[in-house]
Amino acid sequence: MLISGAEAIVRSLxxxxxxxxxxxxxxxxxxxxxxxxxxxxxxxLGRHEQCVAHMADGYARASGxxxxxxxxxxxxxxxxxxxxxxxxxxxxxxxxxxxxxxxxMIGRDAFQEADIIGxxxxxxxxCFQITSAKEIPKVFKTAFIIASTRRPGPVLIDIPVDxxxxxxxxxxxxxxxTKGYDPNPPRVDIDKVKKAAEVLAExxxxxxxxxxGVISSGAHVELLTLAEMLSAPVVTSLMGKGSIPExxxxxxxxxxxxxxxxxxYAVVECDVLLAIGTRFADRTTGKFDEFAKGAYKIHxxxxxxxxxxxxxxxxxxxxxxxxxxxxLIKELKKxxxxxxxxxLNRIKELRSAFEQGVEEQxxxxxxxxxxxxxxxxxxxxxxxxTTGVGQNQMWSALHYLARAPRSFITSGGLxxxxxxxxxxxxxxxxxxxxxxxxxxxxxxxxxTEQDLATSVTEGIPVIVVILNNSSLGMVRQWQHLxxxxxxxxxxLRGVPDFVKLAQAYGAEGVRPGSLEELExxxxxxxxxxxxxxxxxxISPEERVFPMVLPGRALxxxxxxxxKS
Amino acid sequence: MSxxxxxxxxxxxxxxxPGVLYKVSxxxxxxxxxxxxxxxxxxxxxxxSKMTFxxxxxxxxxxxxxxxxxxxxxxxxxxxxxxxxLYSKELALVKVNVSKPxxxxxxxxxxxxxxxxxxxxxxxxxxxEVVGSPEEVSAFINEVKxxxxxxxxxxxxxxxxxx
Ligand SMILES: Cc1ncc(C[n+]2csc(CCOP(=O)(O)OP(=O)(O)O)c2C)c(N)n1
Numbered sequence: 001m002l003i004s005g006a007e008a009i010v011r012s013l014x015x016x017x018x019x020x021x022x023x024x025x026x027x028x029x030x031x032x033x034x035x036x037x038x039x040x041x042x043x044x045l046g047r048h049e050q051c052v053a054h055m056a057d058g059y060a061r062a063s064g065x066x067x068x069x070x071x072x073x074x075x076x077x078x079x080x081x082x083x084x085x086x087x088x089x090x091x092x093x094x095x096x097x098x099x100x101x102x103x104x105m106i107g108r109d110a111f112q113e114a115d116i117i118g119x120x121x122x123x124x125x126x127c128f129q130i131t132s133a134k135e136i137p138k139v140f141k142t143a144f145i146i147a148s149t150r151r152p153g154p155v156l157i158d159i160p161v162d163x164x165x166x167x168x169x170x171x172x173x174x175x176x177x178t179k180g181y182d183p184n185p186p187r188v189d190i191d192k193v194k195k196a197a198e199v200l201a202e203x204x205x206x207x208x209x210x211x212x213g214v215i216s217s218g219a220h221v222e223l224l225t226l227a228e229m230l231s232a233p234v235v236t237s238l239m240g241k242g243s244i245p246e247x248x249x250x251x252x253x254x255x256x257x258x259x260x261x262x263x264x265y266a267v268v269e270c271d272v273l274l275a276i277g278t279r280f281a282d283r284t285t286g287k288f289d290e291f292a293k294g295a296y297k298i299h300x301x302x303x304x305x306x307x308x309x310x311x312x313x314x315x316x317x318x319x320x321x322x323x324x325x326x327x328l329i330k331e332l333k334k335x336x337x338x339x340x341x342x343x344l345n346r347i348k349e350l351r352s353a354f355e356q357g358v359e360e361q362x363x364x365x366x367x368x369x370x371x372x373x374x375x376x377x378x379x380x381x382x383x384x385x386t387t388g389v390g391q392n393q394m395w396s397a398l399h400y401l402a403r404a405p406r407s408f409i410t411s412g413g414l415x416x417x418x419x420x421x422x423x424x425x426x427x428x429x430x431x432x433x434x435x436x437x438x439x440x441x442x443x444x445x446x447x448t449e450q451d452l453a454t455s456v457t458e459g460i461p462v463i464v465v466i467l468n469n470s471s472l473g474m475v476r477q478w479q480h481l482x483x484x485x486x487x488x489x490x491x492l493r494g495v496p497d498f499v500k501l502a503q504a505y506g507a508e509g510v511r512p513g514s515l516e517e518l519e520x521x522x523x524x525x526x527x528x529x530x531x532x533x534x535x536x537x538i539s540p541e542e543r544v545f546p547m548v549l550p551g552r553a554l555x556x557x558x559x560x561x562x563k564s
Numbered sequence: 565m566s567x568x569x570x571x572x573x574x575x576x577x578x579x580x581x582p583g584v585l586y587k588v589s590x591x592x593x594x595x596x597x598x599x600x601x602x603x604x605x606x607x608x609x610x611x612x613s614k615m616t617f618x619x620x621x622x623x624x625x626x627x628x629x630x631x632x633x634x635x636x637x638x639x640x641x642x643x644x645x646x647x648x649x650l651y652s653k654e655l656a657l658v659k660v661n662v663s664k665p666x667x668x669x670x671x672x673x674x675x676x677x678x679x680x681x682x683x684x685x686x687x688x689x690x691x692x693e694v695v696g697s698p699e700e701v702s703a704f705i706n707e708v709k710x711x712x713x714x715x716x717x718x719x720x721x722x723x724x725x726x727x
Contacts, residue, residue, distance in 0.1 A: 117583060122590050126637050129582075146637055179579050179612075181637035305631035308624075 005133035006035035006164040008172075009097070012140035013041060015172065018068050020044060020059070020429055022052040026072020028099025028112060031164035044429065044458050049076050051422035051451040053083020056094045057154075058426025061409045062384055062434075064216070066093040066147050067426060073099040074112030077158075078119065082416060084154045085123040089413025090239060091216060093152040095143055102162040103131065116158050125153030128177075133166040135177070142177040149183035151303045152216055185302055185320035188327060192317045196298050197331035199272055199315070203296075205343040206232040207270035209255070211284075212239030212412070213277015213301060213321050220244065220405045222325035223276070229332055231340040232274070233347050235263040237284040238412040240277070242402035245380070252347065255554065256284040258394040261546040262350040264554040267292050269346065276300040277321045280310040281413065290553030300324045354546075354559055363515055365536055367391070367467050371399035373515060374437060374465070377522055380404050383435040384427045387411075388420040388444025390474035392467045394544040396439045418447030424462040425455055435526050436462045442492055443472045452505035455531040463525045464533045469540040470494040477543045481562075502533035511535045567622050571600070571698075573650055573724045574617040574626070576633060576642040577607070584638045585615065591632045597621050601654075601721025612640070616723050618647070618698075645726070647698065652724040654701045657683075658692045658708055659716040667712045674711065678704045689715070698722045 046052035056067030380403035402408035424438035502509030525532035680694035
């Protein structure tokens with residue numbers, strides 16, 4: 001039977017279990033939209049293509065399933081770029097469909113033609129341009145496999161408009177359109193696992209560094225088992241937040257530029273470091289050569305290209321985190337681990353040394369008190385937090401207790417301002433029963449706030465908590481600390497009025513004046529059927545500490561504001 | 565691991581699809597590495613090509629590049645080796661102006677010495693084909709330059725096989 005390319009696309013999406021698509025139509029995807037008219041796939045109309053990409057990303061990160069977005073050719077496609085680069089840096093499975101001008105027009109500078117393959121090749125895991133409707137089933141099958149297996153990542157499929165219209169005899173297969181891609185995880189070298197078990201059992205001061213790979217491989221249970229078996233404290237990268245319940249006694253929280261000071265010191269003092277599913281980002285490690293300098297380093301990662309890229313390790317184990325951890329647990333069961341009492345006491349000492357003064361009673365609207373209130377109100381496993389970029393993100397990372405995997409969603413690698421809100425919408429679509437809160441900055445939120453319209457019209461209620469310092473706070477902090485307080489281009493002047501802005505979109509807007517009012521506002525927002533924007537005014541003089549200055553090593557962490 | 569930059573060959577077996585060369589070369593460009601020569605050709609298997617790149621870099625970088633390239637879905641396999649450890653051959657076509665007395669004879673002698681071949685001989689030009697290791701081809705070209713003026717030159721870039 002003859003069907004159109006567009007129908008073949010919709011059928012392929014259904015075959016992949018796609019239930020929802022985020023998109024914005026345009027001339028070059030109209031045949032596809034027309035085919036969607038007859039399908040039960042939910043289409044969510046965004047207001048900017050950057051947002052539909054972030055929504056698909058948020059959906060993917062919250063659910064673990066690929067998130068799908070559509071944009072038209074030319075400007076629609078180029079608007080996806082930031083979203084794809086964000087997903088690429090954080091290894092998130094996004095499948096983007098773009099319309100393209102008709103085949104015979106490609107390369108003639110046709111109306112709304114952009115060489116999107118040329119543009120996104122370096123920021124996608126892979127991309128396809130379809131040249132005939134017959135290819136559709138194979139390409140879609142391959143695209144979803146590539147996006148979601150091994151180290152996940154975004155994939156783009158560019159589809160000329162005449163291919164969408166083309167009538168063809170289309171055969172649906174599960175065959176893959178690639179010879180060089182093996183979707184199966186690499187085979188684990190069991191000798192290396194045995195060696196790791198030996199080293200870990202003998203370690204005096206073992207430490208586990210857990211990254212985003214633990215979450216994407218679903219290895220959080222194994223991670224906890226291993227940590228408890230070894231009595232080894234666990235630190236995380238920003239992407240690793242939620243891979244271990246952060247209220248667990250063995251969890252020390254995030255390390256890195258704005259990591260907890262005692263967690264950073266644990267890295268400095270450990271004798272064996274087991275890093276799992278982390279790419280040793282510079283924001284995590286500080287100066288590469290100084291990172292865990294004295295420690296024997298074991299690195300578990302699914303991506304061979306990450307081994308020795310930034311930090312040289314003693315024992316690399318290439319494989320899926322969950323599988324490696326299972327094997328490691330099995331090996332460790334055969335061995336007796338050393339007592340870690342001294343090490344755990346030392347950790348306690350570090351913790352109390354650095355926590356002094358930090359824990360004073362807070363009643364004012366301060367970033368930490370706002371986020372700690374969220375810890376109290378948000379139920380573990382029933383809530384998701386997303387963030388903007390800047391101070392708001394780092395405060396969230398420092399103070400928010402992610403107690404379940406996929407409950408903390410943030411743009412780690414690219415640091416994309418404007419990510420938090422659309423990602424929250426995507427997460428809410430994936431998990432409608434969870435409370436989704438975007439902790440945002442005023443600058444970040446302004447970059448994508450127009451999708452308040454999407455949240456209201458599509459019925460996707462989330463809560464936006466703006467830590468509003470009327471400035472590009474993190475830039476201001478850098479100018480304060482490193483550019484002699486010569487503040488330039490950071491003043492947002494409290495514009496716009498976010499309460500009125502929210503109301504203009506038909507959302508709720510509140511500006512609490514105290515912590516009690518905030519608590520009340522949050523409780524109401526959790527019950528509210530539309531999105532609520534909570535504008536929390538904080539001082540522009542608030543800075544994020546601890547901080548490891550750029551280019552410095554973790555032991556040089558400034559635990560608090562330097563005296564000047 | 566040798567931190568010394570030296571000429572190295574990257575050889576990959578790839579699917580014959582548009583965009584493979586672009587993806588691979590963008591991985592190399594991103595590292596700020598210049599590609600000194602490329603050759604791409606079909607293999608005995610339909611739909612499969614072999615690409616050979618000559619780059620000048622150190623061992624750690626080439627290892628990183630190899631692993632990055634390995635991940636490209638259209639790349640079936642990739643390997644690298646210092647140029648000196650391989651059988652590598654290059655072809656060059658050299659067109660030379662001969663106007664002064666003695667030049668023609670000197671070129672004939674040089675051609676014999678390098679086992680090269682004259683493929684066209686005209687009143688005022690000679691076109692020579694030379695095959696050899698990249699070093700041999702370079703040496704040949706340098707010697708030609710001493711004798712006469714080169715008006716056109718085309719080098720294929722090296723292709724390589726493991727020893
Ligand atoms: C798209 C984008 N542009 C610029 C930056 C650089 N940048 C990093 S943090 C920051 C300030 C963020 O301000 P805001 O969102 O208000 O958050 P705050 O730091 O005040 O919490 C800027 C401009 C960025 N990360 N992303």
